[in-house]
Amino acid sequence: MDDLVFVESTFDKNKTEEYNLSIRVGSDGFSFSILNGNKKCLALKRFQTFDQNSTIETLNSFKEQIRNNELLNLKYKTISVLWVSNKSVLIPNEFYSEQFAFESFQLCHELSEEEVLEQNNISALESYCVFSIPNNFKEVLIQQFSTVKFYHHTYPFYSCAIKEEPHDNNPNIFVNIQKSFFHIIIPDRNNKHFINSFSYTEDSDLAYYILNVYKQQKLNNERSKLIVDGLIQEESKSIQLLKKYLTHVEVKLLPTELRIKNAIPHKEYNQYINLINLSRCE
Structure with a gap:
């Protein structure tokens, strides 16, 4: 199980029919989480890329990785797939x-x-x-x-953002960042939510689009908090750029109660937030 980010000591292969399996899949690779009936994460697989020389090789790489993974050949109570794309x-x-x-x-x-x-x-x-x-x-x-x-992949992102208590005068802005695009939502108490997505290539593009949303929506740069998750880290260039203009910028992390391997910095785990939240939102 070297490909696992962590595995809880209570994980039992003989009880997987009581567990919920969630798989994050995109054209670039996949990862998965296993939660028990109490929505506690028992196992988390690190993101594994596909061979991408051609569509056929990508698909064959996916097939091989699934078939060769011991945990993906067990029976589960529910199996959910989180597809990542901007379409x-x-x-x-x-x-x-x-x-x-x-x-x-x-x-x-x-x-x-x-x-x-x-x-x-x-x-x-x-x-x-x-x-x-x-x-x-x-x-x-x-x-x-x-x-x-x-x-x-926006299903758990939007669902969890909406559950947050709305701030009427200075709303929070939630952003989920993927490799070449991101989704944004500003929840509204009267259900007039702002929702959009943007493609980007450079860190400066990402920062520009977010700051432009602040401007167009007439948000206060010093009071409205930006809450970011996905493929992003605290020290990334885009976050540092945003902090020059925004007072409150938070990069979400996984809940601290999860057991994780010390070999991987905790700050890198925010990419798994939607994957784990999928079972919690169903």
């Missing part, structure tokens, strides 16, 4: 239908013949998140696990 749209419940979702998605993103649409109802937003996933990845996961529920 998603939010549709209010009152307007949702499969046809409307299909048309709305294509207004914002290209939908190739190799992709299929999935949807999650985010009750806290009274909306559906509609997203695409490559059909070949979906088939591999279904063949391996049979019963799988698919979620977009």
